[in-house]
Amino acid sequence: xxxxxxxxxxxxxxxxxxxxxxxxxxxxxxxxxxxxxxxxxxxxxxxxxxxxxxxxxxxxxxxxxxxxxxxxxxxxxxxxxxxxxxxxxxxxxxxxxxxxxxxxxxxxxxxxxxxxxxxxxxxxxxxxxxxxxxxxxxxxxxxxxxxxxxxxxxxxxxxxxxxxxxxxxxxxxxxxxxxxxxxxxx
Amino acid sequence: xxxxxxxxxxxxxxxxxxxxxxxxxxxxxxxxxxxxxxxxxxxxxxxxxxxxxxxxxxxxxxxxxxxxxxxxxxxxxxxxxxxxxxxxxxxxxxxxxxxxxxxxxxxxxxxxxxxxxxxxxxxxxxxxxxxxxxxxxxxxxxxxxxxxxxxxxxxxxxxxxxxxxxxxxxxxxxxxxxxxxxxxxxxxxxxxxxxxxxxxxxxxxxxxxxxxxxxxxxxxxxxxxxxxxxxxxxxxxxxxxxxxxxxxxxxx
Numbered sequence: 001x002x003x004x005x006x007x008x009x010x011x012x013x014x015x016x017x018x019x020x021x022x023x024x025x026x027x028x029x030x031x032x033x034x035x036x037x038x039x040x041x042x043x044x045x046x047x048x049x050x051x052x053x054x055x056x057x058x059x060x061x062x063x064x065x066x067x068x069x070x071x072x073x074x075x076x077x078x079x080x081x082x083x084x085x086x087x088x089x090x091x092x093x094x095x096x097x098x099x100x101x102x103x104x105x106x107x108x109x110x111x112x113x114x115x116x117x118x119x120x121x122x123x124x125x126x127x128x129x130x131x132x133x134x135x136x137x138x139x140x141x142x143x144x145x146x147x148x149x150x151x152x153x154x155x156x157x158x159x160x161x162x163x164x165x166x167x168x169x170x171x172x173x174x175x176x177x178x179x180x181x182x183x184x185x186x
Numbered sequence: 187x188x189x190x191x192x193x194x195x196x197x198x199x200x201x202x203x204x205x206x207x208x209x210x211x212x213x214x215x216x217x218x219x220x221x222x223x224x225x226x227x228x229x230x231x232x233x234x235x236x237x238x239x240x241x242x243x244x245x246x247x248x249x250x251x252x253x254x255x256x257x258x259x260x261x262x263x264x265x266x267x268x269x270x271x272x273x274x275x276x277x278x279x280x281x282x283x284x285x286x287x288x289x290x291x292x293x294x295x296x297x298x299x300x301x302x303x304x305x306x307x308x309x310x311x312x313x314x315x316x317x318x319x320x321x322x323x324x325x326x327x328x329x330x331x332x333x334x335x336x337x338x339x340x341x342x343x344x345x346x347x348x349x350x351x352x353x354x355x356x357x358x359x360x361x362x363x364x365x366x367x368x369x370x371x372x373x374x375x376x377x378x379x380x381x382x383x384x385x386x387x388x389x390x391x392x393x394x395x396x397x398x399x400x401x402x403x404x405x406x407x408x409x410x411x412x413x414x415x416x417x418x419x420x421x422x423x424x425x426x427x428x429x430x431x432x433x434x435x436x437x438x
Contacts, residue, residue, distance in 0.1 A: 015216065022215050027206035035196070040204055048211050052218040125199035128192070147193045148200075178192065 003067040010058045021067070022051050028149075029075050035144040036079035038133050046082060050074040072149055073159045076141055080160075083137035131178050139174035146171055268412050270398035275428040278420065330357035334364045340383045342366070352377060397429050 001009075001020040009017025026047060033043035053074050054061075061070060132143055141160065145151040153171065157164040318329035334357045335342050342364045348354055352368040355376070359365075363382040370376065402413040418427040 015219065018215065018219065019212055022212045026211045027204075027209045030204060030209045030211075031200040031206075034200065034204060043204075044209070044211065044214075047209075048214045048218055051211065051215040055215075055219045122202070124195055125202050128195045129199045129203065132196070143196075147189070147196050150193075175189075 004063065007058060007061065007063060007067060010055060015055075018051065018055050021054065021071075025068070025071060026051075029072070032072060032075055032144050032148055033079040035132060035148060036076070036083050036137060036140045038129075042082060043079070046075060046078045049078060069151070069155065069159070072145075076145060076159060079144075080137055080141050083140065128178075135174055135177060139170050139177070142167060142170045143174050143178065268396040268401055268414060270401060271395040272398060273395075274397055275426045276418070277426045278424070327354045327357070331364075331366070333357075334359045338362050338364050338383075340381075342381050343379075345379070349377060400429070400431065 001017070003021065003024075006017040006020040010021075029047035029050060030040075030043045033046040034040060037043055037046065050071060054071060061067070132140055135143065138160075142156055145156045145159065146153075151159070153164060153167050156171075157167045160167065162170075316328065318324050318326075318332060323329050324333075331342060331344065337359055339362070344366070349368060351371055353371050355367040355369045357364065357366050363380060365381075366379040368377040368379075396414050397416075400414050400416050404411050404413045416429055416431040419430040420427050
């Protein structure tokens with residue numbers, strides 16, 4: 001079922017249309033929200049709420065336009081709101097020690113030795129998420145929209161209700177900080 | 187690291203952190219849609235109730251404000267110009283206590299009789315050099331007022347002529363407050379015309395406060411104003427300044 005059909009069905013009160021959209025966009029919505037709030041449970045709540053809003057506001061949706069931008073606008077805005085109210089604390093306790101030494105130790109202690117390339121890739125993944133996490137919420141949002149959702153700067157400006165110059169500045173700062181953080185982590 | 191690598195690394199990292207297959211939201215969304223209508227109605231009811239209660243509280247407050255004497259008094263206080271105090275005296279710092287003279291004499295301070303301000307029919311204050319370039323010109327009334335206004339940032343009200351029997355002395359500027367001083371030609375008295383656009387007189391200063399019962403409500407050119415006649419006086423050897431009605435006119 002394509003987006004158009006799914007939306008028509010939702011407007012007719014058929015929840016199968018919504019289920020189709022949930023199946024298609026849920027993972028990406030959770031990932032996008034996670035990149036901003038860095039809390040999986042909260043990211044899932046935000047994505048769930050966005051889908052409920054789709055059902056509630058589907059009559060406001062202009063069917064001549066694509067569904068994705070309209071939907072992700074709700075996800076990003078809610079995630080940004082949540083991130084702004086989040087406490088800026090970093091837990092000292094973790095289920096798992098993610099230090100490089102502990103990572104290598106875990107690799108050594110398992111029966112299957114981790115190839116060097118695998119360790120490097122995992123290290124890079126962890127580093128990039130850490131780097132994004134250190135950015136302010138607005139810069140995390142532009143990183144998410146630009147790198148993860150592939151939106152243009154004009155789209156981001158419209159979605160965040162901010163002037164294009166502001167978005168450009170946020171993105172430039174975020175990109176600069178991200179590169180600097182990643183260089184520092186390596 | 188270029189943009190494409192960042193993009194790819196981000197997607198890989200997210201997939202590793204939260205595998206797409208582990209995200210299963212449909213049951214939660216379905217339950218949320220079922221509860222959504224109820225929640226929306228409840229939210230609207232709550233909002234409506236809050237607006238009603240707020241309107242009711244504002245109504246009651248307005249009624250109290252306008253009907254009861256206390257309320258009217260409170261409403262008047264909202265438009266107060268002077269900073270008032272319930273005290274009629276306040277202790278003086280040691281350095282401000284004036285020692286009594288060795289030989290008792292009549293009190294040096296005299297309370298002036300308040301008279302209506304009359305204006306002399308003489309020529310207006312001269313305005314010789316409006317550019318205020320020469321030192322002589324800078325000492326004139328016109329140039330001093332102009333300089334004070336420029337620094338204070340507002341256009342000060344001025345007497346059209348020197349008050350009768352007085353002559354212009356100086357303009358001073360303190361904390362954004364302009365004071366024009368006139369002295370009695372024969373000596374023994376002065377008149378200060380003080381003006382400000384912020385908190386005025388200075389509410390933080392003990393000397394700027396006025397006993398609340400000394401304030402009279404008057405109108406000036408149809409505008410609400412407050413009128414106070416009195417001064418906190420210091421007598422020889424006194425360790426506190428005491429409010430003396432009369433002796434000074436203040437009009438805010």
